Structures are given as structure tokens and as C-alpha cells.
Amino acid sequence: MALSKTFLPRLARIGLAGTALAALAACGGADRPRADLAAANVTQIGVNSYLWRASLETISFAPLLQTDSAGGVIVTDWYANPRNPAERVKLTVSILDQDLRADALRVAASRQVNQNGSWVDAPVQAATVQKLEDIILTKARTLRRQAI
Numbered sequence: 001m002a003l004s005k006t007f008l009p010r011l012a013r014i015g016l017a018g019t020a021l022a023a024l025a026a027c028g029g030a031d032r033p034r035a036d037l038a039a040a041n042v043t044q045i046g047v048n049s050y051l052w053r054a055s056l057e058t059i060s061f062a063p064l065l066q067t068d069s070a071g072g073v074i075v076t077d078w079y080a081n082p083r084n085p086a087e088r089v090k091l092t093v094s095i096l097d098q099d100l101r102a103d104a105l106r107v108a109a110s111r112q113v114n115q116n117g118s119w120v121d122a123p124v125q126a127a128t129v130q131k132l133e134d135i136i137l138t139k140a141r142t143l144r145r146q147a148i
Helices: 007-027 049-058 126-146
Strands: 064-068 073-076 087-095 105-115 118-122
Touching: 049 087, 049 126, 105 126
Parallel strands: none
Antiparallel strands: 064 073, 073 087, 087 105, 105 118
16 A cells, blocks of 8 residues: 555654654653742731731831731831931821732821920821832832742
């Protein structure tokens, strides 16, 4: 029985493809290093642990009044910078989600100034709160990258 002219080239292409697949399969293996990403959703404490740790580290300059890791709330007591004792701030950090996302973090700040011996509420610049949120998010992302 004679082989047709189209059958032999087709058989050669199939053989070549099979050889290439076998060679590629030999490249993979169980001992090959795997890139492992740290989970963005780490919630052993009730909220995202990267956001929690980053928040605590960022506002560690102020005395803590209340912390609730299950609810994701950190409240500082009033803090006056020694270089400006006539002004003080109080911070509340809320972690709203279990995922490491920008909208999972909310920072609220209260500011008071000392006028004639009594503390009077004063406005807080929105840029101040935004800067604190950015610092916390950057630190949380860094902690996640270090966990890899």
C-alpha cells in the first residue's frame, strides 16, 4: 500500500509537534520555583492584618486610647507635638473591609488649639487626613510584599 504525498508531510509535522511538546514538558517539574503572592485578604484578627499593622505603626507617635482588632477601630488620645504644644490632634482609624484596598481604610482627625488656656476645636486640613491614609496604605502594601 502506497502512502499519499500529503500523508507523509502531515505525519512529519505531527511528529515534530509531539517532539516539541515532549521537550517543553520536560522543562516543567515539581521542583521548579513558584512565584507566591501574599494574600491580600488576611483576616486572622477580624480585619486585614496588613492594614491593621500599618495603621498601628503609622500612628504609634500618639498614645492609644482604644483598639478593637475585631471591629477594625483604633482611637488615639489627644497628642500635642512638643514643638507646637498649643495644638493637639486625636485620630480615629477605621478598617472597613478584610481586603487590602484603598477604600477599606478611613482616617478621621480632630484638632484643637489652645486659646487663653482652653482647648477650642479647629479645622483639620483634608490633605492631612489623605496623607495619613496614603502612608498607611503604602506601609500595608510594603508589609504584604515582604510577606512573600
